[in-house]
Amino acid sequence: MLSRFSFALTVVAIAICILVSCTHDPQIPVTTDNGYPPDIANIITTRCAISGCHNQASYINASGLLLDTWDHMFNGDDFGAVVVPYWPQYSPLLYFVNSDATLGPILSPQMPVAGSAPALTKDEYLKLSNWVAAGAPDKNGNIPFATEAATRQKIYGLCNDYGVDLLAVIDAKRHVIMRYIKVGANDAVVESGHDLAPSVDGSTIYESFVTGSVLQKADMLNDVAVSTASLHSDGANTNWALLCLNDSNTRLMVTNWADKSIGGRATSVNTTTMTEQPQKTFSPLNYPHGIVSNKSFDTFFVTASNGNCIYKLINPLDSQTLISLDNKPATDVADNLGPHAIWMAPDYSRYFVTCQNSNEVRVMDAHADTLMAVIPVGGYPQEIEASSSPLTPYVFVTCRNDSTAFNPKGSIGSVYVINYNTMQFVKAIYSDFRQPHGITVDNQNNLLYVFSLNMNGPPQHHDVKNYRSGWYTIIDIATLAPYNFNRYGLLANPYEGAARFK
Numbered sequence: 001m002l003s004r005f006s007f008a009l010t011v012v013a014i015a016i017c018i019l020v021s022c023t024h025d026p027q028i029p030v031t032t033d034n035g036y037p038p039d040i041a042n043i044i045t046t047r048c049a050i051s052g053c054h055n056q057a058s059y060i061n062a063s064g065l066l067l068d069t070w071d072h073m074f075n076g077d078d079f080g081a082v083v084v085p086y087w088p089q090y091s092p093l094l095y096f097v098n099s100d101a102t103l104g105p106i107l108s109p110q111m112p113v114a115g116s117a118p119a120l121t122k123d124e125y126l127k128l129s130n131w132v133a134a135g136a137p138d139k140n141g142n143i144p145f146a147t148e149a150a151t152r153q154k155i156y157g158l159c160n161d162y163g164v165d166l167l168a169v170i171d172a173k174r175h176v177i178m179r180y181i182k183v184g185a186n187d188a189v190v191e192s193g194h195d196l197a198p199s200v201d202g203s204t205i206y207e208s209f210v211t212g213s214v215l216q217k218a219d220m221l222n223d224v225a226v227s228t229a230s231l232h233s234d235g236a237n238t239n240w241a242l243l244c245l246n247d248s249n250t251r252l253m254v255t256n257w258a259d260k261s262i263g264g265r266a267t268s269v270n271t272t273t274m275t276e277q278p279q280k281t282f283s284p285l286n287y288p289h290g291i292v293s294n295k296s297f298d299t300f301f302v303t304a305s306n307g308n309c310i311y312k313l314i315n316p317l318d319s320q321t322l323i324s325l326d327n328k329p330a331t332d333v334a335d336n337l338g339p340h341a342i343w344m345a346p347d348y349s350r351y352f353v354t355c356q357n358s359n360e361v362r363v364m365d366a367h368a369d370t371l372m373a374v375i376p377v378g379g380y381p382q383e384i385e386a387s388s389s390p391l392t393p394y395v396f397v398t399c400r401n402d403s404t405a406f407n408p409k410g411s412i413g414s415v416y417v418i419n420y421n422t423m424q425f426v427k428a429i430y431s432d433f434r435q436p437h438g439i440t441v442d443n444q445n446n447l448l449y450v451f452s453l454n455m456n457g458p459p460q461h462h463d464v465k466n467y468r469s470g471w472y473t474i475i476d477i478a479t480l481a482p483y484n485f486n487r488y489g490l491l492a493n494p495y496e497g498a499a500r501f502k
Contacts, residue, residue, distance in 0.1 A: 034049075034069045035138045036138065036139060037139045038139065039127060040131050043124050043127065043128055044067055044073075045068075047111070047112045048067045048097075048111070048112065049066075050117055053112065054067040054068070055068050063079065064077045065077035065082060074144045074176065074178075076175075076488075078486050079460070079461040079486070079487055079488065079489050080176050080471075080487075081177040081178070081488075083136050084132075084179065084180060085132065085143055085144050085178070085179065086133060086134075086135050086179070086180075087133075087179075088130075088132040088133050089104070090177075090180060092461075093128075094128065094129055095464055096109070096110065097110075097119075097128065099119050100125070103125055104129070107462070107464060145178040145179070149221045150221060153172035153442065154169055154170060154172055155172055155442060155472075155498070156499070156500070157472060157496075157497050158183075158194070158494070158495055158496045158498075159193070159490050159491040160190055160193065160492060160493050161492065163187065164182065164184075165182075165183050165190070165191050165209065166180045166182060166491060167180065167181040167193070167205075167218060169181060169223050170472075170488075172444065172445055172499075175474060175488065179223045181225055182225065183207050183216055183218065184216070186212065190211065191209040191210075191212030192212070192495070193208070193209055193210075193495060193496065194207075194208045194209060194240060194241055195207070195241065195243045195496050196496050196497070197244065197498070198499065198500055199220075202221075202501045203220060203221065204217050204218065204219060204226075204271075205220050205500075206252060208240040208242070208243055208254055209240055210239055210241070211238050214228045214231060215254055215274070216229075217229075220500055228274065229269055229274035229276065231254070231256075231269075231276065238258070239256055239257040239258045240255070240257070241254070241255040241289050241290075242255050242289060246293070246297040247297075250272060251268060251269070251271060251280075251297065252268070253269075253293070253300060254267050254269060255267075255285075255291050255302060258287065259286060259287065260285055260286040263284075264283070264285045264286055264287055264288055265283030266282045266285060266288055266291060266300060266302055266311075267281045268280035282302075282311075282320060285304070285320075285332075286306060286307070286332040286333055287304065287305045287306045287332075288302045288304065288305070288311060290303040291342065293344070294344075294366070295348050299315075300312075300313040301313075301323075301342055301366070302342075303340060303341070303353060304339065305339055305340060306332060306333055306338075307333055308328060308331060308334060308336035308337045309325055309330035309332060310323050310325065310339060310353065311323075312369065321369075323364070323369045324371075325337055325339060325353060325364065325371065326371070336357065337357055337358045337360070337362070338356040338357030338358070339353045339354070339356075339362075340381065340382055340383075341353070341382060341384045342354075343384040343386060345420055346388070349366055349367065350364060350372060351363070351366055352418070354377075354381040354383070354384050355381065359381060359399075360376055360377060360381070361374075361375040361377055361416075361418060362374055363375070375418055375425055377397055377399055377418075377428075378401075378402030378414045379400070380399060380400045380402070381397050381399050381400075381416070382399070382400050382436075382437050383398050383437060383438060384398075385440055385441050385448075386420060387443060387446070388441070389446060392477050393420050393421045394419060396417055396439055396441070397415065397418065398436040398437055398438070398439045398450065399413055400412075400435050400436060400437055401435070402414040406428070406430040407430050408430060410458065411433050412434050412435055412457075413433040413436040413452070414428050414430050414436075415428070415439070415475070416428050417480060427480050429481075431475065432452075432473050432485070432487055434470075434471075435453040436450045436452050437451060437453050437494075437495055437496070438450075438496035438497040439451065439497060440498050440499045441502070443501070444501060446477045446478055447474055447476060447483055448475040448476075450472060450473045450474075450475060451490070451495070451496070452473065452494070453493060453494065454469065455468070455493075461487075461489060468492065469489055469490060469491055470490050470492065471488055471489050472488045473487070473488070
């Protein structure tokens with residue numbers, strides 16, 4: 001048994017040990033490898049990834065943005081990407097930490113929040129901006145999303161910055177914008193990207209422009225534009241509409257949405273040389289729009305958007321037929337059903353046509369050229385895409401102006417789901433849409449991307465100009481419910497989407 005004196009010494013010794021173990025400088029941060037370059041880490045860790053803001057303990061209540069590591073930065077926040085490598089002008093993180101309008105856009109609330117940390121100096125802001133312009137590399141020089149180029153699944157969104165046409169590249173794993181590709185041939189005008197056609201092998205993607213005079217090709221491995229075809233061989237040089245690409249990536253058809261008297265036609269392009277093929281071009285056609293082909297890519301079905309019919313076009317040029325969609329005399333000038341987009345079933349036995357004036361999808365036998373089914377859908381049906389999984393044999397139709405009691409407050413539009421095997425209605429999806437138009441299916445991850453135009457709609461979290469940006473919403477195809485509740489911001493007029501490796 002210890003004496004009182006020994007016991008007292010023991011207590012003092014323990015106290016001294018505890019005191020010594022707790023006497024460290026609280027201003028010295030715990031050293032962790034956050035992955036940022038040292039000069040960028042000095043900014044992020046002292047201004048952003050701090051208590052009450054964007055650290056592990058607080059980020060859920062700070063728009064879901066976690067900045068404690070370089071890798072976490074590229075998960076973005078509840079509104080999408082905050083840093084897009086090489087594109088400081090489209091990296092919202094910079095908008096919120098900027099306090100000098102001469103340096104770039106400013107958005108509220110200004111960060112860091114007043115009282116939590118000092119605002120960035122001009123030199124610090126420029127250091128951050130220049131880092132993004134250089135690709136936002138980590139401390140070892142690695143650029144975000146630069147690995148696995150041959151196999152990385154991506155989603156593409158065609159939009160514009162009111163004068164600069166851009167193709168947004170979305171990483172399918174993190175769902176955020178990872179790059180932008182400058183597209184179009186003339187920065188002095190808005191060429192308004194219209195449609196996208198990715199190659200089956202995931203190597204290239206093509207873009208048409210409704211007010212431009214070109215067709216462009218971009219490299220999907222490196223996300224850069226690579227070549228341009230001029231489309232004005234017979235005098236029509238605008239209103240290029242929808243695309244149809246063969247499986248071998250050697251030939252593409254593009255429609256010219258114009259009156260037959262001024263060049264409305266379906267033009268064939270050799271994608272290797274990026275030149276038109278007049279001998280395989282069909283004209284005159286009256287406001288041709290959607291286009292699909294048969295398996296051998298020598299017969300094409302094209303919507304006559306001002307009538308009640310489609311064109312059936314067969315090479316050589318001596319065969320053009322009008323096929324009625326409603327068993328009435330076929331006309332391409334009556335402004336009747338308003339056939340818009342068209343989708344061919346995987347077995348090439350039938351095709352589905354969205355009719356924007358009658359709010360229907362009409363299903364036609366591709367061999368007998370007869371009407372098989374009429375499926376009512378929501379208001380102003382537009383684009384149509386399909387899942388490739390046998391478990392979910394669905395076509396998805398964006399109904400741009402659908403407005404019902406089922407729409408969440410503030411939303412406009414819906415996505416109708418149809419079983420393409422049974423030709424039966426499955427479900428109408430009402431989610432966070434505002435005039436949905438473009439749509440694409442990520443078959444690798446069983447997800448549906450819906451692009452909302454947001455014309456004259458509410459301002460977005462990342463808006464920095466005097467127009468309304470659009471966004472994309474993600475739907476889980478297995479459940480036909482929202483994959484999450486994020487509103488992923490884009491630029492204005494996100495008109496069309498496409499997926500790599502469809």
